[in-house]
Amino acid sequence: ETVMTQSPASLSMSPGERATLSCRASQNVNSNLAWYQQKPGQAPRLLIYGASTRATDIPARFSGSGSGTEFTLTISSLQSEDLAVYYCQQYGNWPLTFGGGTKVEIK
């Protein structure tokens, strides 16, 4: 199966700072990559699909890039409500697989 590795496991940043989250696939998934945000006690929410397309109603401060095996989620100006765990998920190969998550904390 395609193993998804996310880094860092956690990061702590101040409001207004730029956060960069990475996701690496063990094999080529083309642009079949999604990012999700999961706040405490809630279901995940789709942020990005197709590696770089924002889902409906997602703020412009969230952006995705990459293709093949290397992907990045950028939060351009961190807000307090962005406290969450972020997961990447590939859907280019079977079975679908998720990364282990990056926990974003706000200082």
Place this chain on the structure above:
Amino acid sequence: QVQLQESGPGLVKPSETLSLTCTVSGGSISSYFWGWIRQPPGKGLEYIGFISHSHSESPNYNPSLKGRVTMSLDTSENQFSLKLNSVTAADTAVYYCAGTRLWLSWSYWGQGALVTVSS
């Protein structure tokens, strides 16, 4: 706006079958892809399987579940279901149903149903 709601027993005995149903409102079950994803307490997300109206005869399941999974659609009730047999404590998790019109990136999620496997 599509909304999903999981229902089913919150406690299942080891070796028995876990059964969950997801009720869809705000959209036709025939028009989307539907999936099940689980999350053990304090851990990450695991794909269980997906089904759609066009794939109802051949749903896709995660091989890691070793043939224990069955998914089905009920178009008359606008529901889809999950059955996982021969459960063990390792199957204790929050089970989410999810849906999408985008190929397998999940736009809509239920609130999640905690299922505990214990005698």
